[in-house]
Amino acid sequence: MAKVNSIIKIEGTVEDLTFYKKDGVNYVRKKGGVSKERIGNDPNFIRTRENNNEFGHSGSSGKVLRRALGTMVFKAKDSKLQSRLLGVMSRIKNIDTVSARGQRSVSVGITTPEGKQALRGFNFNANAILDSVLFAPYNLDTATGVITLTNILTAEQILFPQGATHVSFQGAVCALDFETEVSEVAYSNVVNLPLNLTPTTITLTPASVPTGTGQQFFLMTVSFYQQVNGVQYSLKNEEYNVLAILEVV
Incomplete structure (x- = not known):
């Protein structure tokens, strides 16, 4: 590996030399390493x-x-x-x-x-972790896939982003076989609520409970919206939304 001292700074590969930049300094090195063919057969x-x-x-x-x-x-x-x-x-x-x-x-x-x-407990959005957003207890019935949140106070038990006026909840059950890659998903109803101090019980009931080979994944989403002139808009391209795996059986 050597430094490149030249007015013209090259990045990329030229014949058997590779030019690259690291920490603001330009370097050049000769191509090398083990060939793909050797790795595949030796x-x-x-x-x-x-x-x-x-x-x-x-x-x-x-x-x-x-x-x-x-x-x-x-x-x-x-x-x-x-x-x-x-x-x-x-x-x-x-x-x-x-x-x-x-x-x-x-x-x-x-x-x-x-x-x-x-x-179990995996969050698809690391910037919106379920346990850091939802502070209300919920119950999951794995036999029916029903998720219940009893008497939730949305403005007090949810950490909502600035500008949000409403929150939506939805559940889902996914049957997935990693070997065959066969899957089926059943979604619940969507419950949309204003962010206020009115106690409300939420019941998310999937259309069915997919079965078959493989595993069942039970999930819940929490999505935030801002209402303007009667129309709800998702906040910042949905970057505050939660999707978490509640259970795997």
Whole structure:
């Protein structure tokens, strides 16, 4: 590695030289490293191939979950969701103690109590954590998927962003098989309330409770709006919205 002392500052690759900038200084280095073909075929790199296979599987599993939940994720996520899910899926994959190295999978790890616990309480928007936004108790019936919040005072038991006038709640049940990637989601009704001190009981009832192979995920969203002239608008492209996994069975 050498510094580049020139009026013309290049960034990128020219033949076998790579030019790059780090901490305001321009450097150049010769291209090198092990070729992709060698990593894919050389017996000395079998551990690397195993690690790469499991890493790719963990990333794909996070994508499978995001895709299964559809628009719910689009309305409540942060910029690092993909990398955070990769970390969680990698931990779940590591819990697979029956598959060979390089073949460990999320579909096996998630069947264990430890695997389910790794996703229980997961928040898709790290900037809006359920336990930091909602300060009212709720009850989840996993047999019916019904979520109940009794006599909630929205203006007092919710940490709402400045400018918000209303809040919406919605529940969902997702049945997902990580091995086959088959999924089904059932959404509850949406309850929209003004932010005030009137006690209100909220009941979120899903249209059905999807079953099948794999696991069931029970989720809840909390979304904020500002009402102007009778029309409600989401706040700042929904960056304050909450989406959390309440339970995994």
